[in-house]
Amino acid sequence: MKLSYIDTSVVVGIAFGEPGGATLRSRLTRFDRLFSSNLLEAEFRSALLRERIENPGEDLLGFITWIYPNRSLKPEIDRVAASGYLRGADLWHLANALFLAPDSRELTFLTLDRRQREIAVDLGFRI
Numbered sequence: 001m002k003l004s005y006i007d008t009s010v011v012v013g014i015a016f017g018e019p020g021g022a023t024l025r026s027r028l029t030r031f032d033r034l035f036s037s038n039l040l041e042a043e044f045r046s047a048l049l050r051e052r053i054e055n056p057g058e059d060l061l062g063f064i065t066w067i068y069p070n071r072s073l074k075p076e077i078d079r080v081a082a083s084g085y086l087r088g089a090d091l092w093h094l095a096n097a098l099f100l101a102p103d104s105r106e107l108t109f110l111t112l113d114r115r116q117r118e119i120a121v122d123l124g125f126r127i
């Protein structure tokens with residue numbers, strides 16, 4: 001089964017037609033399941049409001065299985081932080097991906113953010 005964690009940058013990139021967005025949209029169909037923290041929904045909807053865009057990507061959210069950790073993610077946050085500094089939301093997404101797949105080699109992490117991608121690679125995720 002092919003599993004992927006999807007970062008907000010991918011959904012925003014697809015919805016806003018950013019470079020690399022169209023390629024990622026086609027890549028999404030290669031996965032059996034897409035996962036993300038529900039922070040993605042807040043970040044995505046905030047971006048739509050900021051840009052005054054009528055919800056162009058509701059169908060994108062419908063394919064995502066939301067992760068709801070039932071404990072502190074401190075171990076995962078520490079593991080991410082050991083690979084380098086990230087802003088809070090980027091750190092949170094990688095910590096959730098590690099919560100989902102402690103063996104990061106079992107999961108593809110999709111992002112358009114260069115720094116987040118570097119850390120994901122360092123953690124062992126496929127990208």
